[in-house]
Amino acid sequence: MFDSLKKKFSRTSEKLEEELIEEAEKEDNLKEEEGTRFSFFSFGRKKEQKEEKEEEDSNLLPESADEPEEVEDSVDEIETPEVEAEPVEEESEEEKQEEKKSGFWSRFRSSDDSKEETPEDDDQDENIAEEVAEVPDEIEEEEVEEEKEEKKSHFWSRNKDKKDISADGEAKGGIFSFVREKTIQEKHVEDILFELEMELLQGDVAMEVATEVVENVKDNLVGKKIKRSNDITEYTYNALRDSVAEIIDIPGKSMTEMIEEKNAQGEPLVVMFVGINGTGKTTTIGKLANYYLKKGYTPVIAASDTFRAGAIEQVTYHADNVGVKIIKHQKGSDPAAVAFDAVEHAKAQGKELVLIDTAGRMQTNTNLMDEMKKIKRVSKPDLVIFVGDALTGNDATEQAKKFNDAIDIDGVILTKADADSKGGASLSIGYVIKKPIMFLGVGQGYDDIMEYDADWMLNQLFSDDEEVLELAE
Known part of the structure; x- marks a missing residue:
């Protein structure tokens, strides 16, 4: 139900996030750190899961005195797999370091790492090296700009891959944070909310309702201080949800x-x-x-x-x-x-x-x-x-x-x-x-x-x- 509206709401969050991150990158106010990126809809599920967990915890019976020993035994049993898993962690660390490497040569690298190089490949590499030596300064600058674009879009493309997104709507690998705290301003949301209003109208939402939703979202977002990219998603989610809640909840007796x-x-x-x-x-x-x-x-x-x-x-x-x-x-x-x-x-x-x-x-x-x-x-x-x-x-x-x-x-x-x-x-x-x-x-x-x-x-x-x-x- 209501798939069209869901997509419009989530796109609004994504566009605002992109807008702020692009601006922060130009200001040299952006860094990537380890963490978990949450999807737009994951905030609603987390709230429901938290309420369910609190309800389950309240129904738990007191533990017996013998249970700590059983827990210790179970801990001992899982210690060995942790030791065996260390080489895998080191391997994943190396892979991560490989991802961070950038340069002109990486553009010519085969996407299949397991493929063996042939003599023909060596000849091609030598030819490419000769061509690169003759590249004018203007083209080199152009290549650098393209590499920056690739680096900037790296996070987005990775998190759009369904393989990286868990069942909880979380994307593993990292999040963006701002070196200096950013504040959402009217200029950041003006174009984005105009697009949202047009999309709502196309989705058969009445004009006065679309306008009311957009104005409420604007009031809720402008002035919010942002430290991480997850904050943008959460604030947008809450602003949209609160605005729609006011629209659909008309009091009356059943x-x-x-x-x-x-x-x-x-x-x-x-x-x-x-x-x-x-x-x-x-x-x-x-x-x-x-x-x-x-x-x-x-x-x-x-x-x-x-x-x-x-x-x-x-x-x-x-x-x-x-x-x-x-x-x-x-x-x-x-x-x-x-x-x-x-x-x-x-x-x-x-x-x-x-x-x-x-x-x-x-x-x-x-x-x-x-x-x-x-x-x-x-x-x-x-x-x-x-x-x-x-x-x-x-x-x-x-x-x-x-x-x-x-x-x-x-x-x-x-x-x-x-x-x-x-x-x-x-x-x-x-x-x-x-x-x-x-x-x-x-x-x-x-x-x-x-x-x-x-x-x-x-x-x-x-x-x-x-x-x-x-x-x-």
């Missing part, structure tokens, strides 16, 4: 909490669903009926889409599959009357939840929007939920705005979120209309729906792991 509150008053929770055709509105109603049926509630569905051909049959099919009561009238009857009857049925039978299906309609159709207002007046829903297709990106956000202006929606359900690589709608829609996302559709089955959780969403956006979706029970 539907489950509202059902409990209404149930305490002896009333059913009435929920009206709106949206255009093709977004998965009717299927979502079937999923929610199944979801709350398994939680111990008794839903009833109102088939208030009375004009579209096959609409009543479609919602009846879902109701029968999950095993809930459906209230329906003849095709072409008054949709508001169907909704009213469903509410009265729920009150009479002591059912806790009424789910009202409505006709899908474009947000620009004034007459049909007026009809929806009538359904709302008659049924008096506690919640009006807009159902949008996450794959439509900015279109879903614009549709939600129009419906919100017309009938004042209370929340959003996004379908097909599991197939959404861009993440534009998920990031934008709640912030734009100032209403919370309540559920996400994450598959085609009746169980494939989950209550929206901002922390879960944040982890999806800032994790490169292929995580299995854990559906809310």
